[in-house]
Amino acid sequence: MELRGKLLDVSGLKVSFYTYRGVIKALDGVELWMDSGERLGVVGETGCGKSVTSLAVMRLIEQPGEIQAGKVIFNGKSLLELSEEEMNGVRGIEMSMIFQEPRSSLNPVMKVGYQIGEAIAKSKKMPIKKTYPEVREILKLVGLDPERVMNSYPHELSGGMSQRVMIGMGLATHPKLLIADEPTSALDVTIQAQILELLDELARKMGNAVMLITHDMGVVAEFCDKVMVMYAGNSVEYASTFELFERPLHPYTGGLLLAVPRVGRTDELKAIKGTVPDLVDPPSGCRFHPRCPRVMEICKENRPPLLQVEPGHFVACYLYGNKGEVKENA
Ligand SMILES: Nc1ncnc2c1ncn2[C@@H]1O[C@H](COP(=O)(O)OP(=O)(O)OP(=O)(O)O)[C@@H](O)[C@H]1O
Numbered sequence: 323m324e325l326r327g328k329l330l331d332v333s334g335l336k337v338s339f340y341t342y343r344g345v346i347k348a349l350d351g352v353e354l355w356m357d358s359g360e361r362l363g364v365v366g367e368t369g370c371g372k373s374v375t376s377l378a379v380m381r382l383i384e385q386p387g388e389i390q391a392g393k394v395i396f397n398g399k400s401l402l403e404l405s406e407e408e409m410n411g412v413r414g415i416e417m418s419m420i421f422q423e424p425r426s427s428l429n430p431v432m433k434v435g436y437q438i439g440e441a442i443a444k445s446k447k448m449p450i451k452k453t454y455p456e457v458r459e460i461l462k463l464v465g466l467d468p469e470r471v472m473n474s475y476p477h478e479l480s481g482g483m484s485q486r487v488m489i490g491m492g493l494a495t496h497p498k499l500l501i502a503d504e505p506t507s508a509l510d511v512t513i514q515a516q517i518l519e520l521l522d523e524l525a526r527k528m529g530n531a532v533m534l535i536t537h538d539m540g541v542v543a544e545f546c547d548k549v550m551v552m553y554a555g556n557s558v559e560y561a562s563t564f565e566l567f568e569r570p571l572h573p574y575t576g577g578l579l580l581a582v583p584r585v586g587r588t589d590e591l592k593a594i595k596g597t598v599p600d601l602v603d604p605p606s607g608c609r610f611h612p613r614c615p616r617v618m619e620i621c622k623e624n625r626p627p628l629l630q631v632e633p634g635h636f637v638a639c640y641l642y643g644n645k646g647e648v649k650e651n652a
């Protein structure tokens with residue numbers, strides 16, 4: 323199989339949640355790929371499946387959710403086919419993740435130094451006590467005072483300091499991929515910029531790839547090499563950041579960019595009329611068609627596949643050809 327990304331290649335990823343309201347078809351054929359050391363921005367309105375995609379890649383989808391189809395090839399391994407034990411050797415070691423609420427990802431009753439040590443001990447299979455010199459180094463690396471922070475409990479740290487700890491923990495095992503899900507949106511604006519700068523500096527130094535999930539197109543423009551735009555559980559456009567901002571092809575991306583907020587502002591994108599569809603009963607054909615200013619008949623019937631229309635520029639939209647080849651699957 324030809325891989326589109328040497329580090330990560332996600333194809334046809336489907337995830338559903340079985341709720342009392344019905345089956346939420348959260349991801350319906352997500353496509354995503356990354357090269358080593360690359361920064362990919364994953365963008366789209368709230369509920370489009372950004373977080374579920376990252377959790378599925380880490381195989382952290384829990385009940386009532388289920389991965390139903392798709393392939394995740396990471397670093398030469400087919401993750402959805404690994405045993406839980408094999409996956410444990412990947413998660414938090416070759417691939418780690420940081421979240422919006424750093425404090426809720428830390429254990430409130432354990433000292434910070436111990437928690438970072440635990441992450442290293444797991445990957446190096448050594449006792450936690452032996453990791454402390456390395457823990458100190460990591461804390462210095464993320465701009466914290468090791469002596470003070472080692473022996474602190476998470477509640478003694480500010481939001482920005484906690485996110486620094488999470489980044490340190492995430493990178494402690496020298497993963498090839500760090501997934502950051504809205505890593506700065508719970509922080510003050512000035513702290514946001516510092517945290518992004520830190521991520522930038524460390525990724526450069528350590529050479530790891532970063533998948534950055536964000537609402538903020540300003541952050542994407544500054545930080546990312548490539549961008550994947552998602553809409554209602556589908557990948558709709560992929561290009562280099564420059565190309566995407568310069569020549570957006572999908573009508574949804576056009577709307578997203580019109581709505582570009584000031585850096586740091588993360589409200590809803592108001593420029594696109596209508597609201598995100600109910601994923602229990604999503605629109606037929608292209609899920610964007612009810613909101614699309616350029617909708618055609620075919621868009622209501624068939625789902626456009628994500629196709630390369632210019633070198634390195636992919637779009638799932640019938641405005642760019644391939645009319646009628648792919649039938650909506652039931
Ligand atoms: N545990 C769950 N139970 C039921 N539905 C879920 C669950 N987690 C996610 N979903 C649904 O999956 C869809 C995608 O959610 P996801 O959190 O990935 O969106 P998102 O793009 O990350 O949004 P946001 O920008 O708000 O973080 C949504 O419709 C959401 O309601």
Ligand code: NI
Binds near residue numbers: 372373374503
């Ligand atoms: Ni999310």
